[in-house]
Amino acid sequence: MSVFDPASADAPSAADLYRCVHCGLCLQSCPTYLATGLETESPRGRIHLVTALLEGRIEPTDNVFRHLDLCLACRGCETACPSGVPYGRIIETARASLRPVRRQGIGSRLLDWLIFTELLPHPGRLRALAAGLRAYQRSGLRALVQTSGLLDRLSPRLAQAERALPDIPPRFFEPRRAVFPALGERRGRVALLRGCVMPLLYGDTHAATLRVLARNGIETVVPPEQRCCGALNVHAGERAVARALARRNVDAFLAAGVEAVVVNAAGCGSTVKEYGELLRDDPAYAERAARVAAMTRDITEYLAEIGLRPGLGPLRRRVTLQESCHLVHAQRVKAAPRALLAAIPGLELVDMAHPDLCCGSAGLYSVFQPEMSLRLLDDKMADIAATGADTIVTANPGCMLQLAFGARRAGLRTRVAHVVDLLDEAYRLAERPNGRT
Ligand code: SF4
Ligand code: SF4
CATH class of the missing domain: 3.40.50.1860 (Rossmann fold)
Structure with a gap:
């Protein structure tokens, strides 16, 4: 019996999976295949696994999860595939529908819940965390933790995350106003997606984005009601919170009266462009979400389209x-x-x-x-x-x-x-x- 519910909008579809003709042309574009040389760590191998799950030929064992987890969801295989297999949709829906049947330890479940439900959707909590990390970095405690090797002994995973953490900047992106006027003759009006990580770690890039848009005659609105786009939730297969965030952003962007939603974080942009698909079964939001998706542009795409002054x-x-x-x-x-x-x-x-x-x-x-x-x-x-x-x-x-x-x-x-x-x-x-x- 299949582990997937065919009636669920979040289950991988047979139509998507059967498009794969197993030609292997995607293999050389897959980082995990290139690193391991293993078929099970390739797009074709993972499509095989999901198809076998769909057909009820295998069970979702820990081994199956290991192969699916090792996928970066980078979608390099998608652009390489001549048959148009929508691999991104396959892996995201597989992860979403396997979440409820996954056996995990209490620690992993707690971490999962903390990140996807209690942290990412709440900008105030994220801000407090970033401020706490900034204080930690400046207190001298960081040097002590790194030289003592204590964290490495407690949790190598956490130790690596700590090492990868950049210096938290002295100021976050917290604009006091919502509208940033164009310089010279106005050529358009857009909304900027603020995101969750960008304002805390790359506020200068947000400020640069506003200046470049203004110099190119674009008025920019930063709607205060918007939230995290939900990308990290979608990639992890956690779609309920992602949908709630998407609804809130759809409302905020449509109320802003803009002709485009501009995004300077590629992972967020790709998620907002897929809001139509995420909310397609929501009668109140399907059409509105598709509208927001269609008006979303990466900042590079938008500037190239309008032409730089x-x-x-x-x-x-x-x-x-x-x-x-x-x-x-x-x-x-x-x-x-x-x-x-x-x-x-x-x-x-x-x-x-x-x-x-x-x-x-x-x-x-x-x-x-x-x-x-x-x-x-x-x-x-x-x-x-x-x-x-x-x-x-x-x-x-x-x-x-x-x-x-x-x-x-x-x-x-x-x-x-x-x-x-x-x-x-x-x-x-x-x-x-x-x-x-
Ligand atoms: S995903 Fe595409 S490129 Fe890769 S094996 Fe299947 S059909 Fe071939
Ligand atoms: S999404 Fe990336 S890592 Fe995953 S199978 Fe495709 S190319 Fe490989």
Whole structure:
């Protein structure tokens, strides 16, 4: 008997699974297959497992969960697949419908509940956590914890997460107003998704986004009623809280009276673009969610679409681009970040060998699968080091965190920035009287 309920909207569908013709053309795009050489750690292998679960030929044993858990949900296999297998939907729905039958220890269940139900949906609690971590980092306790090795003995997983944590900035992104006017003639009005991690760790990138949009004639609204987009919940298969968050964001964005929702975090953007699918069985929200999804744009996609205004100063940098998985594979936005970088005078873009291969961040993957995450990160840093770049640019906070950690680990003095950070820097540079960096 199948473990999946065919009547459930959250179950993997036979139509999706049977599209796979087992050709194997996706294997070389799969980071976990490349790292292990194992069929069970490949997209084709995982599709086999989910199909066998659907057909009731196997049970969801711990081994099955291990193979599904090791998947980054990076969707590199999706862009490689000539048959159009929607792998992202398969893995997300498989995880969602297997959650209730999963046997987990009390510790894992508690952690799960804390992260997905009690923390991520609540911006005040996240802010308090970030403020507490900032105090911890500044108190000298961090140095003590790291040199004593105490945390490594207690929980190696927690110790790695602690090491990967960047310095929490002195200020969070907490705008006192909701509307940021355009400079010069107004060309449009958009809403910015604030997100959960971005305002706490990358508030400067939010500020840069607002400035770049204003310089390009765009008025931006940051609706205060919005919440976390629910991406991390969706990726983990936790869809009930994700739906509640999506409904709240749909209301906030539609009330803002904007023509686009702009997102500067690729993982969040791909989730908002899929709100229509997430809420398709909700009669009150299906149409409204599809509308918000259709008007959502990654910041790079939006700027490339409207065309940059002139006025970018020269940035003499050697830059390499890490193509965030949820931008290039999930949203299929590949050309826009490159076009924007090419518009900055003096900037040299040097491609690494595999810019579209996951860096091992993948939401909370680096916390739950630390060994594979580090393995992929070390490979990524070697690829980056070979370019001789002084700056790594990307388009997602998870990638920024992971790559900054990778640079520290590898002893590289490479800066990590968002594409929009460099655009902002170039605009501001041109405004300085002597045009110097
Ligand atoms: S997912 Fe696509 S590329 Fe991979 S084996 Fe199936 S059909 Fe082939
Ligand atoms: S989503 Fe990424 S890790 Fe998972 S099977 Fe596809 S390519 Fe491999």
